[in-house]
Each structure stands twice: as C-alpha cells, then as structure tokens.
Amino acid sequence: MRADYIRIYKSVHTWTGILAGMALFIAFYAGALTVFKEPLARWASPQSSVPHVPLEAAPDLIAKVIAAKPDVAKGFNIYLQDTEDVPARLGWEVRDPQADDHDESSVRHHIAYLDADGGVRMEPSTPSGLTSFIDVLHRVVGLPVDSDPNRWIMGVIAGLYAVALVSGVIVLLPSLVKDFFALRTGKNLKRMWLDAHNVVGIVSLPFHIVMALSSVVFAYHDGIYDLQDKLMYGGKLASVFQRPGGAAANAETRDPAAMLTPIELVARTRELAPGFEPIGLQYQQATGPRAVVRVWGKDASAVSPRARGGFVAMDPYSGNVLNSDYLPGKQDTPNLWISSFFALHMASFGGVAVQWLYFLLGLAGAWLFYSGNLLWIETRRKRADRQTGKIPAQRLDTRLMASATVGVCLGCVCGISLMMIASKWLNGQVENLNAWLQGLYYLAFFACLGWAFLRGGGRAGVHLLWLAAALTLAIPVTSLVGALFPGTGVWAHTSAAALAVDATALAGAAGFAWMARVAARRIGQGALDTVWRLDTKAHSGLREAAE
Amino acid sequence: MKADKPAPIRRDWLSKSLAGAVLGFALALGASALLAALIEGMPLATRSQLVMWLVPPVWLGVLGTVYFFGSGLRAWGWLGGACLALYGGLFLAGAL
Numbered sequence: 314m315r316a317d318y319i320r321i322y323k324s325v326h327t328w329t330g331i332l333a334g335m336a337l338f339i340a341f342y343a344g345a346l347t348v349f350k351e352p353l354a355r356w357a358s359p360q361s362s363v364p365h366v367p368l369e370a371a372p373d374l375i376a377k378v379i380a381a382k383p384d385v386a387k388g389f390n391i392y393l394q395d396t397e398d399v400p401a402r403l404g405w406e407v408r409d410p411q412a413d414d415h416d417e418s419s420v421r422h423h424i425a426y427l428d429a430d431g432g433v434r435m436e437p438s439t440p441s442g443l444t445s446f447i448d449v450l451h452r453v454v455g456l457p458v459d460s461d462p463n464r465w466i467m468g469v470i471a472g473l474y475a476v477a478l479v480s481g482v483i484v485l486l487p488s489l490v491k492d493f494f495a496l497r498t499g500k501n502l503k504r505m506w507l508d509a510h511n512v513v514g515i516v517s518l519p520f521h522i523v524m525a526l527s528s529v530v531f532a533y534h535d536g537i538y539d540l541q542d543k544l545m546y547g548g549k550l551a552s553v554f555q556r557p558g559g560a561a562a563n564a565e566t567r568d569p570a571a572m573l574t575p576i577e578l579v580a581r582t583r584e585l586a587p588g589f590e591p592i593g594l595q596y597q598q599a600t601g602p603r604a605v606v607r608v609w610g611k612d613a614s615a616v617s618p619r620a621r622g623g624f625v626a627m628d629p630y631s632g633n634v635l636n637s638d639y640l641p642g643k644q645d646t647p648n649l650w651i652s653s654f655f656a657l658h659m660a661s662f663g664g665v666a667v668q669w670l671y672f673l674l675g676l677a678g679a680w681l682f683y684s685g686n687l688l689w690i691e692t693r694r695k696r697a698d699r700q701t702g703k704i705p706a707q708r709l710d711t712r713l714m715a716s717a718t719v720g721v722c723l724g725c726v727c728g729i730s731l732m733m734i735a736s737k738w739l740n741g742q743v744e745n746l747n748a749w750l751q752g753l754y755y756l757a758f759f760a761c762l763g764w765a766f767l768r769g770g771g772r773a774g775v776h777l778l779w780l781a782a783a784l785t786l787a788i789p790v791t792s793l794v795g796a797l798f799p800g801t802g803v804w805a806h807t808s809a810a811a812l813a814v815d816a817t818a819l820a821g822a823a824g825f826a827w828m829a830r831v832a833a834r835r836i837g838q839g840a841l842d843t844v845w846r847l848d849t850k851a852h853s854g855l856r857e858a859a860e
Numbered sequence: 861m862k863a864d865k866p867a868p869i870r871r872d873w874l875s876k877s878l879a880g881a882v883l884g885f886a887l888a889l890g891a892s893a894l895l896a897a898l899i900e901g902m903p904l905a906t907r908s909q910l911v912m913w914l915v916p917p918v919w920l921g922v923l924g925t926v927y928f929f930g931s932g933l934r935a936w937g938w939l940g941g942a943c944l945a946l947y948g949g950l951f952l953a954g955a956l
Binding site for chain 2: 315317318321322324325472475476478479480525526529530533534537538540541544545546549550553554638645647648650651654
C-alpha cells in the first residue's frame with residue numbers, strides 16, 4: 314500500500330479517535346456494567362415489603378385489580394420470578410405521553426397485591442433507577458437523558474468510531490504481521506502502548522465493528538425507516554409497526570376471569586419451546602377483542618432478540634400463538650438474522666459465559682480509547698534536549714488533553730461507584746432517590762474533571778484512581794455493613810447474583826488501587842519531560858543544579 | 861498506463877468527508893432498496909428490519925474508505941456516478 318494512504322489514514326484515525334474517544338470510554342465502561350443490569354438491579358433493590366401473592370392466586374389478583382381499576386387492563390405484568398428486584402406479583406406502568414419512547418425516567422410504576430383478607434391493594438412503587446441510569450449513560454455517551462437529540466449525538470460518535478476502526482486497520486495492515494502479538498516492553502514506552510493498543514484493537518475488532526454499526530442503527534433507525542418508507546415502501550411501513558389494539562377500544566369488554574391462568578400460559582409456552590425459561594407475562598388490552606399476552610423469557614442455548622430475552626405472543630383466552638417471531642430458538646432465518654444483530658450488541662446469547670466475555674471486552678474497549686488518547690499525547694511530547702538535558706515546556710493542547718482524559722474517564726468511574734453506594738445509603742432517606750443518584754453522578758463527574766484540570770493529568774490521575782478505588786471498595790463494604798448492622802437501613806442480599814456484584818466491585822477496587830500505585834510510581838520516578846509531570850520547571854531546575 | 865511515479869493524493873478533507881457522508885448515505889439507501897427488491901417475498905415487518913440494518917454498514921463503509929480517492933473531486937465523481945447508476949437501475953426496474 315502506498316505510504317500516502319497510510320499517512321492520510323493515520324490522520325483520519327487520530328482525529329476520529331480523539332473526537333470520539335472519551336465519549337466512547339463512558340459508553341463502554343457503563344455498557345460493560347449494563348451487561349449485568351439484572352444482577353445490579355437485584356443488588357440495588359431493597360427487600361420488598363409487600364406480600365408476594367402466590368402464582369396460583371394470580372388470576373384472582375388480576376380480576377380484582379381490573380375490577381377496581383379497569384384502565385390497568387390496557388397493560389400490566391405478572392412477574393413469575395421472586396428475585397430481589399421484583400416488588401410484587403403484579404405491576405403496571407404509566408408512561409408520560411409527552412416523553413420519549415426510550416425515556417424510562419418518566420415512567421410511573423404501580424404494584425398490586427392481596428392483603429390478608431384477600432382484598433386488593435394497589436400502590437405506587439419506586440424501583441431503583443440505578444441500573445436504568447447506568448444504561449442511559451451507556452446509550453447516550455454520558456448525557457443525562459435518552460432522548461432523540463442525545464441519541465443523534467451518540468450516533469455521530471458511533472459513526473466516528475466506525476471510521477476510526479476502518480482507518481486504524483488500514484494503518485496497521487502493512488505491518489500487521491510484524492506488529493501483531495509483538496509487545497515490545499522496553500525503554501520506548503510509546504512503542505509498548507502502541508503495541509498494546511494494536512493488539513487489543515485487532516483481537517476485539519469483530520466486537521467493535523458490531524458495536525459501532527449497531528449503535529448507528531440505534532441512533533438513526535427511526536429516520537432511516539421514514540426515508541425508506543417514502544423511497545421504496547410507498548408509505549406502507551408506518552401501518553406495520555403500529556401498536557395493535559388501539560382501534561377497537563369501544564368494542565365489548567371481556568371478562569378477565571375467562572383468561573387462561575398464568576400457570577397454564579407458562580405450561581403452554583414450555584410445550585412450545587422446551588429450553589425457554591419464562592420470567593414474566595406482559596398483558597396488553599386484556600379485556601379487549603384483541604387481547605395479547607407476551608410470555609417473556611430466556612433461553613441460554615438460543616439467540617434472544619432483546620437484552621431482557623424474547624417472547625411469544627399468545628391470545629390469553631384461547632392460548633393460540635399469535636406471534637413467535639421473537640421466540641428464542643423458534644425464529645425463522647430472516648428474524649434470526651435481525652435478532653442476532655441485537656443479541657451481538659447486548660450479549661443476549663450463550664448465557665453467563667458470554668456476558669462475562671462481553672463485560673471484559675467492554676472494559677478492554679474502554680481501555681482502548683483511553684490508551685488512544687495517551688498515544689495522542691505521547692506523540693506530541695516534547696523531549697528533553699539531548700545535549701543540555703533541559704526540560705522543555707509541554708504543549709498546552711497535550712496538557713489539556715491529559716487533564717480531560719483523566720478527568721472524564723475517572724470521573725465516570727467514580728460517579729458510577731458513588732451512585733451504587735448512594736443507592737443503598739440514601740434509600741428511604743431522601744424524597745426522590747433517582748434524582749439524587751443522577752445528581753451525585755454528575756457531581757462526582759464534574760468534580761473529578763475540575764480536579765484534573767486544576768492539578769494536571771498526572772497528579773490528578775493518581776488522586777482520582779485512589780478515589781475510584783475507595784468508592785468502589787465502598788460497594789462491598791456497604792453490603793457488609795448491611796449484613797452486620799441491619800438497623801442502618803442498608804441491606805445485603807445473599808443471592809449469588811448480588812454477592813457477585815460485591816465480589817466484582819472488590820476486584821475492581823483492587824485493580825484501581827494497583828493502577829494508582831503504578832501511576833504514582835511513574836510520577837515519582839519516571840521521565841521528567843512529559844505532561845504527566847506537572848512541576849516540570851522545578852524539577853528541571855533541580856536537575857540542572859545537580860549536573 | 862505508464863508506471864510513472866504516482867501523483868500525490870490530495871487531502872481534500874472537507875470535500876472527501878462530505879462525499880463519503882452524503883453520497884455514502886445515498887448509496888446505502890439505494891443498496892437497501894435493491895435488497896428490499898431482491899427479497900420481496902418476505903413479510904414487510906421482517907423485510908423492512910433486515911433492509912434497514914444494511915444501511916449503516918454500507919454508509920460507514922463508504923465513509924471509511926472515501927479517503928482512498930485521489931481527490932475530493934474524484935470522490936464526488938465516482939460516488940455520484942455510482943449513485944446515478946444505482947438509482948437509475950432501481951428506477952428502471954421499478955423498485956422505487
């Protein structure tokens with residue numbers, strides 16, 4: 314390949330990478346955690362205080378709730394599992410019609426249960442917003458709300474990321490054989506970081522291609538569908554995706570007691586797909602002429618079309634299957650292709666092993682962007698004069714980039730750990746916990762960013778890594794306090810999922826502490842002619858005096 | 861062609877990037893129309909999703925490789941020509 318191309322693509326890679334890198338760090342760090350959204354939600358949910366109605370009594374509960382509040386028939390859920398994040402057997406959501414489809418913060422949740430006398434009780438519930446906010450950070454690269462404009466910004470970042478991948482591969486291709494698997498650790502630190510950046514990038518390239526392309530889809534699918542509808546479907550597409558059941562609202566009302574029971578629906582689903590483990594029933598228009606129940610669940614041996622699994626849609630009165638396009642393992646080839654695109658982004662295939670793989674790939678991706686920024690800075694480093702040993706002042710842009718990189722990346726890490734602790738300590742203590750969590754995240758994020766600019770990337774990096782280690786260590790410590798002193802209002806779940814969250818946080822804290830020590834050592838003993846040494850002037854003076 | 865020393869490649873950042881982003885998107889939409897026409901037997905709910913997923917890979921594939929063109933003008937020329945050919949063909953075949 315002509316050297317010209319390599320030079321051009323090096324510029325393309327540099328500038329797309331530097332524009333997108335920090336936003337992508339947030340998306341990947343928060344995204345890696347979002348792989349384990351369910352265990353995190355279980356960890357963060359306090360023990361439910363309402364009686365859990367047995368599944369056998371669910372038909373009675375449904376009938377009583379609909380009798381008391383007919384509107385609920387439009388849409389409600391029966392939860393089949395008793396995990397910590399399930400507040401009751403029956404729940405429903407009320408969406409703000411003004412809010413964005415993806416904006417879950419405006420959703421009002423309600424639950425229903427039967428009291429000791431068999432009377433129905435309904436109350437609002439406030440599930441922990443911790444995991445959905447971490448998910449939002451990951452979806453819109455650190456912005457606070459998953460809205461259309463924010464997704465468009467994310468789409469631009471994802472597009473830059475895709476171009477950075479293409480250009481990175483083009484730059485590396487001519488020397489791939491020589492450079493691949495070569496990790497030259499030696500005096501030339503930049504060489505080592507570049508080798509590591511290359512090897513992580515190439516090894517996880519398929520993962521990154523999937524992430525970049527699917528993220529562009531998630532950002533722009535509405536617009537693409539609209540254009541395609543005008544261009545080639547003659548406007549027919551809009552009707553295909555319309556939600557069913559809206560038209561015949563004034564038809565006769567059916568008796569929900571005539572529906573098959575949840576136990577019967579689950580049994581029917583199991584017959585249909587033996588490996589499929591149902592987790593919940595989502596009823597739509599339950600008393601209308603076109604009543605639908607979606608039996609949601611998971612099948613680790615198949616591809617699930619969504620992060621939460623897949624579903625089969627049935628008529629809750631007859632049990633007839635209405636739609637199995639989204640049933641894992643039972644999809645036709647075209648639908649399996651479409652589901653695979655989602656599953657490859659969301660790790661909803663292959664069970665827990667794949668989730669851990671994605672978690673590690675996500676963290677490796679975050680590291681990739683961080684190391685890319687380091688290389689940008691290192692390339693623009695001003696070295697000490699060979700003859701005189703005089704330490705030059707570093708360029709302003711590299712100093713600012715060092716501060717921004719350290720501040721944004723560690724600000725995100727610290728913010729998320731702080732939110733996790735607060736979700737337990739502030740539960741029941743404050744009026745609007747979820748608003749507090751978001752406020753604390755941005756407080757930590759901007760405080761870290763400010764500190765990084767105040768003290769310079771090198772010094773602040775050490776401080777913020779220790780802070781990240783401390784805040785992350787506080788996650789399992791909080792649970793320990795909950796286990797030892799239940800009177801504090803903090804809780805500790807003992808399910809494997811919740812304990813795994815604590816154990817992972819412990820490992821993460823150890824990792825941050827190790828990085829803090831290594832970074833401190835570099836500042837103490839490393840070269841002086843770098844942005845990571847803030848007080849270059851004082852040191853160069855000392856060195857000149859010594860020589 | 862003579863094996864002369866090749867002419868240097870013009871950077872033309874703005875015009876090449878615009879060609880890749882704009883004409884790349886047009887090509888991607890055209891490619892999706894072609895795929896939609898080829899799999900017309902499939903139910904629309906499935907076909908439309910499959911076809912939508914084709915757009916970003918083609919779009920970003922073009923945007924990613926557009927800097928190989930010798931100049932911005934060439935990028936606009938070739939990609940514009942490809943667009944004309946693709947949309948012309950689709951129009952004549954009645955796929956639009």
